[in-house]
Amino acid sequence: MLAVLLIVWFALPLVPLALWAFADRWSFPSAIPTVWGVDGLDAAIAAGGPAASGRSFLLGLTVALIATPIGALAARGLVAGWAPLPKILPVLLFAPVAIPPFAAVLGTNVLLLRAHVPPMLGLVVVLVAAAVPYTTFMLRTAYAAHDVGFEEEARTLGASAGQVLWRVHLPLMAPALARAAFLAFLVGWSDYLVTLIVGGGQFVTLPMITASLAAGIGNDSVVAVLSLTAVLPPLILLVLLARTGSHRRP
Amino acid sequence: MGSRGKRGMANPNPDPVNRLRGARLLLIVGMIPVVVVVVGGLGSTILQSIGLMPLVGPVRLSVDAYVSTAPALLSSIGTSLWIAAASTAVAIVLGATTAFVVVSGGRLGRIVGAIGAVTVSVPHLIGAATMGLLLADSGVLPRLLGIDATAWPALVAGPWWVAVIAEYAWKESAFIALVVAGTLLTRVAQFDEPAAMLGASRGARLRMVFLPLAAPALIVSATIVFIYTLGSYEVAWLLGRTYPEPLAVMAIRLFNDVSLSSRTESAAIAVLTVAISLAAVAVAAVAMRRSAVWR
Amino acid sequence: MHFTPPSSRRKWRTFATATLALGALVALAGCAAPSAEATSAFTDWDSVVSDAQGQTVNLWMYGGDEQGNSYVDDVLAPAAAAEGVTLNRVPIVDTKDALNRVLTELQAGRTADGSVDLVWVNGDNFRTGSEAGAWLCEWTPLLPNMRNVSATDPLLGSDFGTPVNGCEAPWNKAQFSVAYNSDVVADPPSTVAGILEWAASHPGRFTYPAPPDFTGSAFVRQVLYSVSGGYENVPAAYSAESFDQLTPDLYTALSDVAPSLWRGGDTYPADVDQLNQLYADGQIDMTLTYGPATLTRLVEDGTFPAATKVLSIAEGTLGNASFLAIPANAAHAAGAMVVANLALSVEQQVAKADPTRWGQFTALDVAALTPAERQQFADLPQSTVVPSFEVLSRNANPELSAEWVPAVNEGWRTRIPTR
The missing domain is CATH 3.40.190.10 (Periplasmic binding protein-like II)
Structure with a gap:
């Protein structure tokens, strides 16, 4: 019963999107689309949706691949106590979330531009900074609950550092790592402001197309298709990651 | 852990002190992006708010921006805190419940986990758009329920910011569920299965096993939700009302004002928002220290 | 293992301080305001x-x-x-x-x-x-x-x-235009004052975006012209005297009509897109636009009611x-x-x-x-749907100087929604 209620809670707001995605026409006061069709899909393709999704995927993946190991290091360091500045580091890590995005992005961009950092590198740097708090805190709670005993044991049994990492540590941490990577992926996958302002408009991503179309009236159908597109790859990624995680779980 | 250190020939482990040094160095390198964003973002915002970094005009140290925004601040702070607190509270309850259902397993649990992940993937801007389509006076929900627009409560742009809070709570409960479930997946089974075998009821397991284990992740993710909600403006702008203005909405309006001089006031409000956020982090840190599982 | 030697701790602190100082310096160096034109x-x-x-x-x-x-x-x-x-x-x-x-x-x-x-x-x-x-x-x-x-x-x-x-x-x-649903609005007004009167006699069926939205702000200026007896009576150059002399009537007119607006004037659409959405959802019967070009498609694809027409305003509108x-x-x-x-x-x-x-x-x-x-x-x-530019731009009103805009917007913001 509880589960069903939660499914309703999460699914209900998606109903307008799901209906609009296949509505060629939906005029007031009809409760359901008046003409069904795939105009929205056509418009999404015409707007460059597929190529933009590819770019967003690449960006999300890059951010995840960088921010997850950093988060793991920071989390482990904080939990184990060897992280530098153990009092300041958590505050520093909360700060990117606490600074209103427009202020953070524009201020940082002045720095990056002044230092002649290439726009694409700057884009990755800022998105990684935005993702690291999520990966760190996700993993910090996981490491706090993590039992280092298994690794100790493996080492005592003569496993090398690499073996301990790959055979013991990663499998144990897989579910948390997968979720941290997922959150980091989403930071890159769904960003508009940083991609535009720091990336300098050279890299047109899915959120840029979606958000700009959403700013106008009469685009609900194409916006719905693009939004649903935006939901699928992360979901597939999460399922894949969860699967690898659960297989290796001891 | 003192037994570590010198080992026999069979152990190819490098010196742990060296390994630590390497890890620490890596961590410092990894923190560079964060430092760049914090120094660049916060630094320039503070400088701008005290008149040291104007886009046009002379550089002049002053607190004018803080003084001139003061009259409207009280109602704005109140509105922001209401939205952030209500959203966070609902997100905590529903997020924790979701995590509990997901961790408990089963087919329904997996479906809840999947649809929660879908929700996390929806950008807030789109979330606000779809929430607007759903809850507006003649939105999809009243149309499906056959309720006339005049009889539908003012959820969008209404006095209690219901649609805004619903959007944040919707997205962020999924986020909290993801974080909490991620932390507990490996962990709870160890405690929960024995507890279940010993005949503990579901409610007892929730109280005795799940909540204590979930507390740190819950506190951290709730803090992130609170300060994120406080600092972001799109949802409140799209689904909220004209007056009173939440802090972030006021900041963005001043920032985008025709007159560039308003940007100092916008920066002052941004600094104030960061200060409130950091106060929330401090409260969370205290709560964290009290939670038993945290080291 | 959990112990960090003091010397190395100090080193990290120095390193972090140096990074912060360096960053601040670079940021400070960016203080120079851009050069003139x-x-x-x-x-x-x-x-x-x-x-x-x-x-x-x-x-x-x-x-x-x-x-x-x-x-x-x-x-x-x-x-x-x-x-x-x-x-x-x-x-x-x-x-x-x-x-x-x-x-x-x-x-x-x-x-x-x-x-x-x-x-x-x-x-x-x-x-x-x-x-x-x-x-x-x-x-x-x-x-x-x-x-x-x-x-x-x-x-x-x-x-x-x-x-x-x-x-x-x-x-x-482009020409500032008012579109309306001719199925519902049987007696379309023909002046800006007429629009406000129509709003007053049809409670809840009209509103405008809150300034500083571009279109909402233009509507407020249109009302300023109207209450001043025509654009001729509003000096294009801004002065505090003209503002103090002319705007009380403007804000009186707007606060008088407010209780008859959508949601009783308790809140306003944040931008023109939200206004259009209300019109598309049949919550209001008129919408405002600075770009009438888009109306044709919106009527054709069923977003807007098929009976949407553009109001013809006798005293002309802002071009x-x-x-x-x-x-x-x-x-x-x-x-x-x-x-x-x-x-x-x-x-x-x-x-x-x-x-x-x-x-x-x-x-x-x-x-x-x-x-x-x-x-x-x-x-x-x-x-x-949209008349030709010649028809729309008949008696076109000139714009006020740019200084007027923030003053009128700020006046609206402090007087109307806080009512």
């Missing part, structure tokens, strides 16, 4: 064209209008390619995003290699950019196709009260134009000029004015064109 380095068109060859021009433009997007992608960009310039459209949510990118670049001292080459702009954003010296100026006289544009047209000489000074090339004209501007630091200014020139060609302006394509009113002086060229405009299909 930049002028084009070119003196003749041929050198512009030869310089432009092979350049990629990044046109940053509001992407919420599918017809506008497809006009640029499918008509303008291929024509630009034929002239040796690649046109790359960057879709943005708000023109302010483009301006913010340019301002950050200038703030960081990047004065020659900017990433924005061309912006679709007018009004507030043009003024903000001008204030910061963000536009390249005095380049439009170089464009050969400027001969198709009237040199004395007040709509093109100043942009919402800010002098254009050759800092942007005309692209479209405006939108432009293509080149940022002062654009990396490909020559290419941008070629595109701006191309956009002013008869062929492009005709294509753009076609309601089935985009329906934007031309910025050209059609009367001064050759008969054959005039015929191309005359042959365009008529929109079933």
Whole structure:
């Protein structure tokens, strides 16, 4: 019963999107689309949706691949106590979330531009900074609950550092790592402001197309298709990651 | 852990002190992006708010921006805190419940986990758009329920910011569920299965096993939700009302004002928002220290 | 293992402090405000064209209008390619995003290699950019196709009260319009005062976007003209005396009508998109627009009621134009000029004015064109919803100077929603 209620809670707001995605026409006061069709899909393709999704995927993946190991290091360091500045580091890590995005992005961009950092590198740097708090805190709670005993044991049994990492540590941490990577992926996958302002408009991503179309009236159908597109790859990624995680779980 | 250190020939482990040094160095390198964003973002915002970094005009140290925004601040702070607190509270309850259902397993649990992940993937801007389509006076929900627009409560742009809070709570409960479930997946089974075998009821397991284990992740993710909600403006702008203005909405309006001089006031409000956020982090840190599982 | 030797701890602290200090220094070095207005380095068109060859021009433009997007992608960009310039459209949510990118670049001292080459702009954003010296100026006289544009047209000489000074090339004209559902509004008003009266007698069926929204702010100025007895009675130049003398009537009129507005005037749509959504959802019976071009498609695709018509306002409405501007630091200014020139060609302006394509009113002086060229405009299909520009712009009202706008907006914000 509880589960069903939660499914309703999460699914209900998606109903307008799901209906609009296949509505060629939906005029007031009809409760359901008046003409069904795939105009929205056509418009999404015409707007460059597929190529933009590819770019967003690449960006999300890059951010995840960088921010997850950093988060793991920071989390482990904080939990184990060897992280530098153990009092300041958590505050520093909360700060990117606490600074209103427009202020953070524009201020940082002045720095990056002044230092002649290439726009694409700057884009990755800022998105990684935005993702690291999520990966760190996700993993910090996981490491706090993590039992280092298994690794100790493996080492005592003569496993090398690499073996301990790959055979013991990663499998144990897989579910948390997968979720941290997922959150980091989403930071890159769904960003508009940083991609535009720091990336300098050279890299047109899915959120840029979606958000700009959403700013106008009469685009609900194409916006719905693009939004649903935006939901699928992360979901597939999460399922894949969860699967690898659960297989290796001891 | 003192037994570590010198080992026999069979152990190819490098010196742990060296390994630590390497890890620490890596961590410092990894923190560079964060430092760049914090120094660049916060630094320039503070400088701008005290008149040291104007886009046009002379550089002049002053607190004018803080003084001139003061009259409207009280109602704005109140509105922001209401939205952030209500959203966070609902997100905590529903997020924790979701995590509990997901961790408990089963087919329904997996479906809840999947649809929660879908929700996390929806950008807030789109979330606000779809929430607007759903809850507006003649939105999809009243149309499906056959309720006339005049009889539908003012959820969008209404006095209690219901649609805004619903959007944040919707997205962020999924986020909290993801974080909490991620932390507990490996962990709870160890405690929960024995507890279940010993005949503990579901409610007892929730109280005795799940909540204590979930507390740190819950506190951290709730803090992130609170300060994120406080600092972001799109949802409140799209689904909220004209007056009173939440802090972030006021900041963005001043920032985008025709007159560039308003940007100092916008920066002052941004600094104030960061200060409130950091106060929330401090409260969370205290709560964290009290939670038993945290080291 | 959990113990860090004090010496190394101090080292990390030093390192972190150094990083922070360095960052602060770099940020501080960025304090210099951008220099005043930049002028084009070119003196003749041929050198512009030869310089432009092979350049990629990044046109940053509001992407919420599918017809506008497809006009640029499918008509303008291929024509630009034929002239040796690649046109790359960057879709943005708000023109302010483009301006913010340019301002950050200038703030960081990047004065020659900017990433924005061309912006679709007018009004507030043009003024903000001008204030910061963000536009390249005095380049439009170089464009050969400027001969198709009237040199004395007040709509093109100043942009919402800010002098254009050759800092942007005309692209479209528009007219502030009120659309209504003729199925519901049996007695359409014919004056601005009539609209307020209609609102008062039909509670909950009218509203306007909260200033500083562009369209909402224009509506408030339209009411200012109305309560002052016509635009002639409002001095174009701003002064505190005129403001104090004229605006009390304005705010009285607006607060008197407020209880009869949508939601009893308790709140207002945040922008024109929300206003349009209310109209599409049948919650209100009138909507306001500064770009009537989009109405045709919105009626055709069923977003707006089929009976949507444009109100004819006896005393006329505010006219405006939108432009293509080149940022002062654009990396490909020559290419941008070629595109701006191309956009002013008869062929492009005709294509753009076609309601089935985009329906934007031309910025050209059609009367001064050759008969054959005039015929191309005359042959365009008529929109079933939007009257011709000649009809819409009858008795067009001039804009107030730019200083009026923030004063009127701020006055509204402190008096009306807090009522």
